[in-house]
Amino acid sequence: MSTQGTIAVFGATGQQGGAVVDALLDRGARVRALVRSPASGRARALAARGVELTTVRIDTPASVVTALEAVDAFSFMTPEANSLDEIEEEVRLGTTLVDAAVAARVPHVVFNSVFGADRLTGVPHHDSKHRIEEHLGRSGLRTTMLRPTGFMENFATVMAPRVEDGTVVLSLPLPADAPLKLIAIRDIGRIAAALLLDAVDVPGGAVEAVGDELTGPQIAAAFGAHAGLPSRYEALPLSVLPNELDREMFRQFAKASEHPSDLAAVRAIEPTTWDLAEWIRSTGRPLLAQA
Ligand SMILES: NC(=O)c1ccc[n+]([C@@H]2O[C@H](COP(=O)([O-])OP(=O)(O)OC[C@H]3O[C@@H](n4cnc5c(N)ncnc54)[C@H](OP(=O)(O)O)[C@@H]3O)[C@@H](O)[C@H]2O)c1
Numbered sequence: 001m002s003t004q005g006t007i008a009v010f011g012a013t014g015q016q017g018g019a020v021v022d023a024l025l026d027r028g029a030r031v032r033a034l035v036r037s038p039a040s041g042r043a044r045a046l047a048a049r050g051v052e053l054t055t056v057r058i059d060t061p062a063s064v065v066t067a068l069e070a071v072d073a074f075s076f077m078t079p080e081a082n083s084l085d086e087i088e089e090e091v092r093l094g095t096t097l098v099d100a101a102v103a104a105r106v107p108h109v110v111f112n113s114v115f116g117a118d119r120l121t122g123v124p125h126h127d128s129k130h131r132i133e134e135h136l137g138r139s140g141l142r143t144t145m146l147r148p149t150g151f152m153e154n155f156a157t158v159m160a161p162r163v164e165d166g167t168v169v170l171s172l173p174l175p176a177d178a179p180l181k182l183i184a185i186r187d188i189g190r191i192a193a194a195l196l197l198d199a200v201d202v203p204g205g206a207v208e209a210v211g212d213e214l215t216g217p218q219i220a221a222a223f224g225a226h227a228g229l230p231s232r233y234e235a236l237p238l239s240v241l242p243n244e245l246d247r248e249m250f251r252q253f254a255k256a257s258e259h260p261s262d263l264a265a266v267r268a269i270e271p272t273t274w275d276l277a278e279w280i281r282s283t284g285r286p287l288l289a290q291a
Pocket residue numbers: 010011012013014015016017034035036037042056058077078079080081113114115125148149150151154
């Protein structure tokens with residue numbers, strides 16, 4: 001598709017949607033953001049960069065249909081759910097967006113789902129995305145599932161390594177031999193933009209967004225190499241996690257080697273996709289907390 005069409009983005013004020021907007025604008029595309037609060041600072045910052053804002057109310061589906069009229073493609077994600085009630089809300093939001101895309105006859109929809117959502121895994125906030133994928137599959141729309149793996153940005157926050165007595169230490173509730181699938185949020189946006197603008201036909205209509213796949217000791221070593229320090233990995237028990245949703249997710253992570261990632265397939269779509277070492281370098285700072 002040419003960059004002359006309009007691409008609608010849901011979640012544009014958030015991490016993934018923001019990255020999709022960045023990548024689309026970099027490529028000269030016209031972007032319409034579906035926002036609930038056009039007066040928010042983040043929405044106004046998008047408008048200042050030339051993004052068209054349109055207000056949607058998920059509980060008023062007609063507002064979403066209107067927002068999707070005459071767009072050439074639609075990118076959407078669903079917000080984080082932290083309880084079983086929020087899971088149902090996530091599914092409702094996703095199905096409302098899909099139904100609106102059907103009503104507005106959107107030519108191509110790209111759903112930022114999650115890796116593994118081609119099947120039910122028992123992880124509530126992954127199975128919710130599986131249900132939305134199934135709804136999309138039944139919709140008759142041309143769809144592409146973009147399935148992000150763990151955000152590398154988590155290493156700047158909740159999964160940050162630290163320095164203890166001159167050694168980089170990474171602690172995660174994951175066995176030392178389990179590979180963790182990782183992607184930079186920037187690259188989720190770039191891959192989405194390629195799918196939205198380039199009419200890339202991916203096998204099976206789905207692509208896992210993955211830039212690297214490393215075990216805990218390998219991740220610790222990447223941070224150690226950047227800092228010029230030795231490194232150590234510490235596998236923690238699942239009980240350190242705050243809720244059962246996250247414990248179930250890490251149980252699945254421990255089985256990741258059953259579904260190895262295709263790193264080459266991603267780079268065939270977006271050759272600039274970062275591996276972890278490149279993402280660490282891109283942050284321009286050591287990212288290490290002092291213990
Ligand atoms: N963290 C990870 O490693 C990881 C990995 C793979 C997948 N995921 C999945 O990624 C998702 C979170 O993505 P993210 O980090 O990009 O989310 P985020 O930064 O929290 O952004 C959420 C976006 O959704 C918008 N939104 C929420 N409810 C809305 C509503 N009712 N109407 C209109 N807009 C609404 C928010 O708008 P406002 O600005 O108005 O709030 C914001 O733009 C979750 O589903 C998670 O399971 C996460």
